[in-house]
Amino acid sequence: MEESALRAMDAEQLREHAHKMVDFIADYYKTIQNFPVLSQVQPGYLGKLLPDSAPDYPESLQNVLDGETSYFDSYSIAGFLGEMLSAGLNIVGFSWITSPAATELETIVLDWLAKAFQLPDDFYSSGKGGGVIQGTASEAVLVVLVAARDKILRRAGRGALPKLVMYASDQTHSALKKACQIAGLNPELCKLLKTDSSTNYTLSPEVLSEAISNDIAGGLVPFFLCATVGTTSSTAIDPLPALGKIAKTNNLWFHVDAAYAGSACICPEYRHCFDGIEEADSFNMNAHKWFLTNFDCSVLWVKDRSSLIQSLSTNPEFLKNKASEGNMVIDYKDWQIPLGRRFRSLKLWMVLRLYGLEGLRSHVRNHIELAAYFEGLVSQDTRFKVVAPRTFSLVCFRLLPPPNSEDHGNKLNCDLLDSVNSTGKVFITHTVLSGEFILRFAVGAPLTERKHVTQAWQILQDKATALLESL
Numbered sequence: 001m002e003e004s005a006l007r008a009m010d011a012e013q014l015r016e017h018a019h020k021m022v023d024f025i026a027d028y029y030k031t032i033q034n035f036p037v038l039s040q041v042q043p044g045y046l047g048k049l050l051p052d053s054a055p056d057y058p059e060s061l062q063n064v065l066d067g068e069t070s071y072f073d074s075y076s077i078a079g080f081l082g083e084m085l086s087a088g089l090n091i092v093g094f095s096w097i098t099s100p101a102a103t104e105l106e107t108i109v110l111d112w113l114a115k116a117f118q119l120p121d122d123f124y125s126s127g128k129g130g131g132v133i134q135g136t137a138s139e140a141v142l143v144v145l146v147a148a149r150d151k152i153l154r155r156a157g158r159g160a161l162p163k164l165v166m167y168a169s170d171q172t173h174s175a176l177k178k179a180c181q182i183a184g185l186n187p188e189l190c191k192l193l194k195t196d197s198s199t200n201y202t203l204s205p206e207v208l209s210e211a212i213s214n215d216i217a218g219g220l221v222p223f224f225l226c227a228t229v230g231t232t233s234s235t236a237i238d239p240l241p242a243l244g245k246i247a248k249t250n251n252l253w254f255h256v257d258a259a260y261a262g263s264a265c266i267c268p269e270y271r272h273c274f275d276g277i278e279e280a281d282s283f284n285m286n287a288h289k290w291f292l293t294n295f296d297c298s299v300l301w302v303k304d305r306s307s308l309i310q311s312l313s314t315n316p317e318f319l320k321n322k323a324s325e326g327n328m329v330i331d332y333k334d335w336q337i338p339l340g341r342r343f344r345s346l347k348l349w350m351v352l353r354l355y356g357l358e359g360l361r362s363h364v365r366n367h368i369e370l371a372a373y374f375e376g377l378v379s380q381d382t383r384f385k386v387v388a389p390r391t392f393s394l395v396c397f398r399l400l401p402p403p404n405s406e407d408h409g410n411k412l413n414c415d416l417l418d419s420v421n422s423t424g425k426v427f428i429t430h431t432v433l434s435g436e437f438i439l440r441f442a443v444g445a446p447l448t449e450r451k452h453v454t455q456a457w458q459i460l461q462d463k464a465t466a467l468l469e470s471l
Contacts, residue, residue: 079294091343094333106345120278123301131301132335137259138175140284140300147307148253152223165189166224169203171231205242230261233431234388244279263290309334367393367443393443410437419463426456
């Protein structure tokens with residue numbers, strides 16, 4: 001075996017290689033702005049760069065790192081350090097006995113967060129509820145949907161399964177529909193209620209009440225409502241207090257998806273966006289979206305953890321132990337889809353410790369200020385229009401078409417999107433609101449500064465000028 005081969009457990013090799021890895025990551029952060037914002041490669045590029053098979057003999061770490069920046073991306077230093085520690089410990093903490101520290105740190109950290117978000121006492125681990133880290137918001141909505149399904153079936157009987165109805169706005173993330181498919185629910189009874197500009201694309205309580213009444217009259221069984229704080233398309237905020245009352249009156253499980261915008265509510269001036277959360281049965285936010293925590297780390301709180309456990313628990317003989325059998329501990333395997341789980345709370349703990357709540361608030365506020373700055377630039381150019389209220393760090397806007405445009409400028413804005421993104425210097429996304437193709441400018445990268453926003457706007461203006469002149 002060659003001299004460079006790694007031995008299974010060698011402290012000195014770890015020290016040497018870890019130092020090189022840290023230097024590599026530090027250099028990457030230092031030069032990150034030199035890379036294209038949008039990857040410039042074509043599908044299948046990686047297969048052309050890598051060998052057809054794994055090497056027979058060890059390669060040096062330096063040789064591996066030389067091509068690394070061509071393949072991947074990264075996020076926050078604190079989150080990376082937590083991930084590094086988690087990987088080094090290699091703990092699979094599915095139950096308390098497999099790692100008391102992994103279980104108890106997760107419980108403590110999520111109670112810290114619940115306190116920081118001023119969540120109702122029902123969401124704390126000291127009561128009947130508590131928090132758990134899922135991989136993504138898609139997993140979070142799936143586990144609560146399954147819990148809600150089983151809860152209603154225990155009351156209405158298994159025969160009611162084909163009649164179960166769930167509600168959300170048409171702006172709700174597609175994860176809900178996917179969760180319905182996985183949970184064996186009738187996809188046609190996943191009612192995505194229409195929204196429009198009159199309510200800034202939020203779910204209307206009146207529309208919801210009417211839909212529920214009609215479904216009950218038709219012999220169906222309403223059981224689940226998903227509201228959103230910060231929709232994907234425009235960051236719309238559904239009216240939680242009114243929706244929560246409707247859910248309570250009709251015995252619906254009320255889930256609040258704040259995957260993106262939940263992070264902003266760490267700031268007192270945005271906490272009102274959670275007004276009505278006291279009516280929710282479950283609540284989710286993605287720490288890996290805007291909370292400086294590396295992927296994956298999606299936080300879910302529930303008021304009644306027994307609902308999750310009844311639906312997701314398995315207790316084979318080989319997992320039985322005195323602590324679990326005596327109901328003295330939390331076993332997070334019963335709060336999620338898989339059995340195994342990583343020590344994800346370490347990176348969230350590291351972020352909270354190294355940034356502090358005030359540091360996180362400053363991070364969020366800075367992004368919101370940069371988005372407000374961009375919004376001001378758009379508003380000053382009469383060729384453009386801001387098309388939805390900006391609440392957080394997302395600006396929805398479009399280039400206004402000439403008066404004779406047959407498609408209301410949809411192709412024009414699509415072409416602008418492609419033209420801007422092809423530069424590799426800025427990457428914007430799109431959505432469709434009220435039938436119009438809308439551009440989305442989101443400030444979310446930890447290293448984004450005012451100069452980057454200014455440069456992005458200049459590119460947008462230049463490309464818009466070229467497109468309009470070509471018409």
